[in-house]
Structure formats: C-alpha cells, structure tokens
Amino acid sequence: xxxxxxxxxxxxxxxxxxxxxxxxxxxxxxxxxxxxxxxxxxxxxxxxxxxxxxxxxxxxxxxxxxxxxxxxxxxxxxxxxxxxxxxxxxxxxxxxxxxxxxxxxxxxxxxxxxxxxxxxxxxxxxxxxxxxxxxxxxxxxxxxxxxxxxxxxxxxxxxxxxxxxxxxxxxxxxxxxxxxxxxxxxxxxxxxxxxxxxxxxxxxxxxxxxxxxxxxxxxxxxxxxxxxxxxxxxxxxxxxxxxxxxxxxxxxxxxxxxxxxxxxxxxxxxxxxxxxxxxxxxxxxxxxxxxxxxxxxxxxxxxxxxxxxxxxxxxxxxxxxxxxxxxxxxxxxxxxxxxxxxxxxxxxxxxxxxxxx
Amino acid sequence: xxxxxxxxxxxxxxxxxxxxxxxxxxxxxxxxxxxxxxxxxxxxxxxxxxxxxxxxxxxxxxxxxxxxxxxxxxxxxxxxxxxxxxxxxxxxxxxxxxxxxxxxxxxxxxxxxxxxxxxxxxxxxxxx
Numbered sequence: 001x002x003x004x005x006x007x008x009x010x011x012x013x014x015x016x017x018x019x020x021x022x023x024x025x026x027x028x029x030x031x032x033x034x035x036x037x038x039x040x041x042x043x044x045x046x047x048x049x050x051x052x053x054x055x056x057x058x059x060x061x062x063x064x065x066x067x068x069x070x071x072x073x074x075x076x077x078x079x080x081x082x083x084x085x086x087x088x089x090x091x092x093x094x095x096x097x098x099x100x101x102x103x104x105x106x107x108x109x110x111x112x113x114x115x116x117x118x119x120x121x122x123x124x125x126x127x128x129x130x131x132x133x134x135x136x137x138x139x140x141x142x143x144x145x146x147x148x149x150x151x152x153x154x155x156x157x158x159x160x161x162x163x164x165x166x167x168x169x170x171x172x173x174x175x176x177x178x179x180x181x182x183x184x185x186x187x188x189x190x191x192x193x194x195x196x197x198x199x200x201x202x203x204x205x206x207x208x209x210x211x212x213x214x215x216x217x218x219x220x221x222x223x224x225x226x227x228x229x230x231x232x233x234x235x236x237x238x239x240x241x242x243x244x245x246x247x248x249x250x251x252x253x254x255x256x257x258x259x260x261x262x263x264x265x266x267x268x269x270x271x272x273x274x275x276x277x278x279x280x281x282x283x284x285x286x287x288x289x290x291x292x293x294x295x296x297x298x299x300x301x302x303x304x305x306x307x308x309x310x311x312x313x314x315x316x317x318x319x320x321x322x323x324x325x326x327x328x329x330x331x332x333x334x335x336x337x338x339x340x341x342x343x344x345x346x347x348x349x350x351x352x353x354x355x356x357x
Numbered sequence: 358x359x360x361x362x363x364x365x366x367x368x369x370x371x372x373x374x375x376x377x378x379x380x381x382x383x384x385x386x387x388x389x390x391x392x393x394x395x396x397x398x399x400x401x402x403x404x405x406x407x408x409x410x411x412x413x414x415x416x417x418x419x420x421x422x423x424x425x426x427x428x429x430x431x432x433x434x435x436x437x438x439x440x441x442x443x444x445x446x447x448x449x450x451x452x453x454x455x456x457x458x459x460x461x462x463x464x465x466x467x468x469x470x471x472x473x474x475x476x477x478x479x480x481x482x483x484x485x
Contacts, residue, residue, distance in 0.1 A: 022396075033423070034396060034423075037396060037397045038396060038397065038421075038422040038423060039397050039399075039422060042422075225396070225422060225423050228423075229422060290400060290402060290444075291400065291402070292399070292400055292420050292425070294425060309422060309423070310399040310400065310420070310421075310422045312422065317400075339418065339425070
C-alpha cells in the first residue's frame with residue numbers, strides 16, 4: 001500500500017487544499033476527486049465552465065527526421081492525416097493487438113510531436129516507445145516534468161479563455177501557442193468531457209497564477225470524480241477500466257481510431273479481429289430502474305461492467321460493459337448482477353448523453 | 358449540512374452509524390462524517406420492514422455518485438419502519454443526517470447493546 005507521503009503532488013496542491021478538496025491517491029498522485037460535490041461540478045461543466053487540474057498526465061516529445069514514420073509504426077491512427085497544429089487520438093498496441101494505452105498526439109511542427117499519456121502508463125509508454133526508437137532517426141524524450149496541464153471545459157470555456165488570451169483559440173482537434181493570463185502555453189482544442197473547451201499545457205511555475213485567473217474569471221474547480229461521470233455520459237474510454245492489454249481495439253469499440261494499412265504494431269491482429277469479429281463487445285448501457293452498477297459487476301450470461309456510475313444528467317445508473325457480441329445490439333436488454341440484485345439495463349448507442357438542441 | 362455535527366442525543370458506532378434509543382426501540386442513521394466521506398448520496402434502497410438486523414452487520418447499502426457503502430447496524434432487532442422518503446431524495450441524508458435523513462426504525466432485541474456504543478465525544482475522538 002502506497003503511503004500518502006510518497007504520492008506526487010501537482011503545482012496546484014495548495015490551491016486544492018485551500019479550496020477544501022477531497023484528495024485521493026490516483027496513479028501515484030494525490031489528486032482532487034471533488035471540491036463542493038461531484039454533481040455540482042458535473043453540472044457546472046455541462047451548463048457553464050469548469051477547470052480541472054490534470055497535471056498528473058504525462059507528456060512525451062518525439063522529434064527528428066523520422067518522427068512521423070516512427071510514430072506511424074507505434075500509433076494506431078493514420079498520422080498522415082495529422083497536419084501541423086493538429087491533434088489526433090490513437091492507441092498504443094502490443095503485437096497481439098492488446099491496448100497499452102490511449103493517447104492524444106499533437107503535431108507541433110513537421111518533425112515534432114507531443115503525446116499525452118495516462119499517468120498510470122507514462123513510464124511504461126515511454127519505455128515502449130524508446131525500445132522501438134533505435135531503428136529510426138528520432139529522439140523520444142520524457143517531458144512530463146516540463147508541463148502542468150489544465151482542462152477548461154464547458155459551453156462557456158472558450159469564451160472565458162479567449163478573454164484571457166492574446167489571440168484566437170485553436171479550433172477543435174487543433175493546437176496553438178498562446179499567451180493566456182500572461183503565461184505562454186500550448187492551447188489545445190481537446191478534452192474528455194463531451195463539451196467544447198480547451199486543454200492548456202504550461203510551465204508548472206505558471207500553473208498557480210493561471211489557475212487563479214481562470215477561477216477569478218468564473219471557471220468552477222472540478223475534480224476527477226466529475227471528470228469520470230462526464231466522460232462516461234459520452235462514452236469516452238478509460239484505460240484500465242474499459243480496455244487494457246488484454247482487450248483488442250475492435251472488441252473495445254475503438255476500431256474507428258485504427259488504420260491497419262499503416263502497418264502499426266498490432267495492425268495484423270486488429271485487422272483479423274475486424275474481419276472475423278470478436279466474442280465480446282464493449283457497449284454502453286442505462287439501468288432501467290433504480291440501482292447503480294459498478295466496475296466489476298458481472299453481466300448475467302457472460303461479460304462484465306468495466307465502468308459504472310450514477311449519471312447526474314440522466315439521473316440513472318449508467319456504464320459500459322463487455323457483453324457477448326450477439327447481445328451488443330442497441331435495444332438489447334441485459335441483466336447485471338449488482339451485488340446480488342439483478343438489475344435490468346438496456347444496451348444503448350453512444351453517446352448516452354446528448355446536448356439538447 | 359456543511360458543518361460537522363455530532364449531537365449528544367444519539368449513540369455512535371465505530372462504523373460511522375448512530376442509534377437514537379427510546380425504550381426498547383431505536384432509530385438508525387449514518388453520521389455526519391459518513392455522509393461527508395461518501396459525498397452527495399444518490400441511491401438508497403430501504404430494507405424490508407420485518408427483516409432482522411444484527412449488531413455490527415450490514416443491513417443496507419447507500420450510494421454516492423462515486424461509491425457504494427454498507428450501512429452497519431449499531432444494535433440488533435427487527436425493522437419496524439423504513440424512511441421511504443429516501444427512495445426519491447436520498448440527499449436528505451446529506452442535508453439532515455440525524456433528523457429527516459434517518460434510515461430505519463428497529464424494535465430492539467437487546468437494549469443493553471447500547472452500552473457498547475460511544476458518546477459523541479468518544480466517537481469524535483476516533484475521527485482525528
């Protein structure tokens with residue numbers, strides 16, 4: 001058991017404590033799970049704007065004449081379609097197709113890329129990339145300590161950040177260098193909430209002043225608890241829950257970010273799974289009556305819940321589960337064994353939550 | 358309620374439950390500390406009236422957005438009523454954990470079990 005003293009802290013730790021956050025161990029970091037309450041923070045992001053400290057996430061820089069062919073070999077997505085100043089979501093797979101991590105990659109220049117890792121996987125991803133870099137004229141550099149990372153998310157997020165910025169913000173799935181609240185940073189049109197917004201990667205020394213400026217401008221501090229309920233309502237995967245090394249991208253419903261023709265590591269196995277189908281499929285579900293399924297709850301007849309929570313917007317238990325492929329069609333009723341009580345759920349289409357209008 | 362509160366008119370169990378004993382019956386609930394640790398409650402399925410509860414054992418589950426927690430009986434007996442209002446508004450437990458947010462009422466099988474429970478000050482000492 002990791003003692004709390006060994007946990008890493010972000011530059012905003014003192015701000016979280018002062019705001020009365022509940023801090024919990026998460027992937028080796030001491031992170032705020034909530035401030036005032038998960039539901040309030042969730043609704044602030046859906047209706048207005050919230051700010052998350054996601055400085056636990058890691059960054060890896062890849063640069064050199066062969067940066068593109070190297071990353072094309074490593075990542076499942078088609079990097080030829082990633083322009084300078086663009087962002088792309090992709091997977092890191094093993095030769096057997098198992099998913100090592102899911103990551104956003106930003107193309108900063110023709111031969112320079114920045115990839116954001118999940119905190120729990122950062123060291124593993126770095127070692128994996130570096131072990132395959134020798135055949136390429138490329139440098140793979142751990143730059144996680146150079147960045148704090150803030151996610152400003154919600155329908156009012158862009159307007160709020162724009163008021164503090166020295167120029168226009170990048171469109172969705174793009175990134176650009178900007179000065180925001182007097183600090184230079186990389187502003188990215190990405191996020192993990194299903195809302196519009198930006199993610200900011202900046203010098204850790206600037207994190208406190210930028211956080212204070214965002215909060216003073218009206219952004220509501222939101223914790224990892226709301227981040228999880230927000231992402232699950234729109235069916236964004238969480239590595240370690242919804243897929244891992246033992247799951248193929250196809251069964252995880254991530255075939256859309258795999259282009260097997262690029263020849264990435266694992267492409268053969270992904271192509272085979274795509275052609276032959278898989279025994280199980282990851283599906284989103286909504287519980288029809290009362291009750292909340294949680295990760296690990298068995299699906300009656302085969303399968304398992306991988307993420308489950310209470311949806312503040314739908315006001316029901318929601319989640320994602322692996323089920324036998326023949327029961328993965330939207331509209332299918334499944335029974336979930338929630339600690340001894342069977343709960344009926346309906347398999348749904350993604351996303352579970354859609355904005356009105 | 359935002360401020361911690363541990364009234365003197367109830368007895369406390371180490372698993373963060375309380376009992377308000379009146380003769381041979383008692384009302385059970387969870388403490389301010391328990392509801393604060395769980396966060397906003399979103400689901401409580403009351404147990405059946407007539408079921409028996411056993412001291413130190415779980416008689417129900419209560420859920421926040423993030424977590425599910427067992428509710429432990431501070432004393433033994435038979436359930437005579439349950440707080441049906443919590444089915445629609447479990448957050449009442451957050452708002453008023455010792456009043457409107459009570460969970461069940463029990464006819465006690467052994468009122469002397471009260472002697473093993475803690476006073477407010479003894480319970481608070483366990484929290485620091």
